[in-house]
Amino acid sequence: MSLAAPVRRRGTEESPGAARAGGERPGRSPLRRAGWPRALLWFVIGGALGFALVIVLRAISGLELFQTDQTGYPHVIVPAITAPLGFLYGLGCFDYWLRWARGARLPADEHAEHGADSWRDYLRFNTDHKVIGVQYIVTTFVFFFIGGALAMGIRAELAQPGAQIVGPGTFNGLFSVHAALMIFVFVIPVFAGIANYVLPLMLGAPDMAFPRLNALSFWLLPFAGILFLVSFFVPGGAFDAGWTGYAPLSTGAPLGQSFFNLGVQFAGASSIMAALNFLVTILTMRAPGMTMWRMPLLGWANLATSILVVGATPFIAGAQFMVLFDRVLHTNFFQVAFGGDTLSYQHIFWFYSHPAVYIMMLPGFGIVSEVVSTHSRKPIFGYRLMALSLIGIVVLSYSVWAHHMFVSGMFSWLRVPMMLTSVLIAVPTGIKIFSWLATLVQGVLQTGNAAMLFALGFICTFVVGGISGVMVALVPIDIYVTDSYFIVAHIHYVLFAGSVFTIFAGIYHWFPKITGRMYDARLGRLHFWLTFVGTWGTFAPMHWLGMQGMPRRVVDYADQFADWNLVVSIFGFVLGAAQLIFLYNAIVSWRFGPRAPANPWRGRTIEWLVPSPPPRFNFDAIPRVVGGPYDFGTGTPHALMSGDDGYDGAQASQRAGERQAAGRVPEATKG
DSSP states (O other), X not given: OOTTSOEEETTEEEOTTSSTTTSOOTTSOTTTSSSHHHHHHHHHHHHHHHHHHHHHHHHHTTOOSOOOSTTOOHHHHHHHHHHHHHHHHHHTTTHHHHHHHTTOOOOSOXXXXXXXSSGGGGGSOOOOHHHHHHHHHHHHHHHXXXXXXXXXXXXXXXXXXXXXXXXXXXXXXXXXHHHHHHIIIIIHHHHHHHHHHHHHHHHTOSSOSSHXXXXXXXXXXXXXXXXXXXXGGSTTOBOOSTTTTOTTTTTTSOTHHHHHHHHHHHHHHHHHHHHHHXXXXXXXXXXXXXXXXXXXXXXXXXHHHHHHHHHHHHHHHHHHHHHHHHHHTOOOSSOGGGTOOHHHHHHHHXXXXXXXXHHTTHHHHHHHHHHHHHHHTSOOTTHHHHHHHHHHHHHHHTTOGGGGGTTTTOOGGGHHHHHXXXXXXXXXXXXXXXXXXXXXTTOXXXXXXXXXXXXXXXXXXXXXXHHHXXXXXXXXXXXXXXXXXXXXXXXXXXXXXXXXXXXXXXXXXXXXXXXXXXXXXHHHHHHHHHHHHHHHHHHHHHHHHHHTTOBSSOSOOOGGGHHHHHHHHHHHHHHHXXXXXXXXXXXXXXXXXXBOOSOTTOOOXXXXXXXXXXXXXXXXXXXXXXXXXXXTTSSOOSEEOTTSTTOOHHHHHHHHHHHHHTTOSOGGGOO
């Protein structure tokens, strides 16, 4: 049976794309149909209900109606929660589940919310994993450019000693919001966007396991970034305790800090929902014949990442809730004067945040594996060891958190075991580096391709970040360079020269598949070289500044650091300008680029066996996997599609039917 066939339900038959409002009658008022008019209305209603709830409860309790201490403002904080939830309800994110819960008739067309016929469909609640992937990617890049603009403000201020442009308070807000945007609403979720688009196609699945949960996970995300940015405009200004939000600095900070606490909750909930979806999709929805050892490494990378997200993210959510309760409800989790323990905040925070480093790296490792193999025309060297090293990183990542706390005052005996595990985790990472290098040896390297250039640039720059990571894992060196610009250099070599390079590699690699257009290769190469030079010129000198004693997170510094800071700022602006080339290339190529063939890079994995862009339900018939994903030059295909010699459609349909009968494929994805 074709996966794109109309769905029969309760004696009715409707085609996909009909009844776009989720099965509601088209003649209903816009304020009663799921969509933006109803969403904006319920945004206002939700905010008003939250505000009224606070006022009524305070009146009943005999408290002052408006509490405006800088750690208070409950009449602002509660609406900041209820208004986004009202918007999500109005947009239709909960309609299906609410109908099911109250026993109402469900939509006749299971796929009414699935797919895109125009750009407007990308602005609504949509269950198509490809649409959701584009929504993720575009939204996160909006926050990437906003965060980059904040970084330009930081480097403009630091170009010379003294207060040039902003004061200390505003400067603290700039670097805090910059870091929060880049980590929570760019690097982590953009990987989810790329995987959302590519992974079901790569696995031979018609969609993600839970399409509606997938859509909700996206629509939670913009509110996190909006809350971070809105903090600039509340009394007291933006949150200024850094992206770590250390207590007790954060428990006594102005109102903006509460917006950080809430933004992390929205981003964390989005991340957990996406991770659960990836786990179930990878484990239960692979095409017939795709064993775990035939699965592309991008699948392994997202499997490992999802395990980390599900296991670690609740810890940062709990820590931020405790800070929020200390601020608003006057609990004493971290208030030392009342018996709280500030050191416990760091333990909870870093128990999430060091695994989070790998949440921001492992998907990129998968992308680089796909790009390096495809654009060198060679099988991945040590495929099984590459997959196992990803699982090794997951296991070890939970045992290294306290190397961020060597100078925090924790138990001194804990330093040595944490130092050893922090050094040991370099082993599985090193396996990946050497496997990529071995894959490149005697390969036919396509260095004119921007995706391959960014993958190669990632390998050489990430090695520097890895080496400096081993250095700061050693107790004596860490004590010397803690809170210096050496740490700023290290984290940017890991997260910008590491994560962001792999993001660009993935975007360029799958750009033809996503858009159906080819990008301008010359602009792609120019973007890479300016980004590469800008990265090294910006962050390499920070190592020297740190070793010479320049502290991080300061608006002013000693004159002896002036020359190198000017160099860093100049290269920083080169790096920022390079991203405008990418933006121009992406927009113009998406609209006017040459039509892309199905397989412009001659890749082997399943996503390259369907048209560009793919059909609404991905496949006319279920693929059948018969070989490995990287066996270049063997003559054995990775998968057979309907119409290929040797394709056994009956067997593929039988295997898919067995999975559906066992409940392994959700109702919303059945064809």
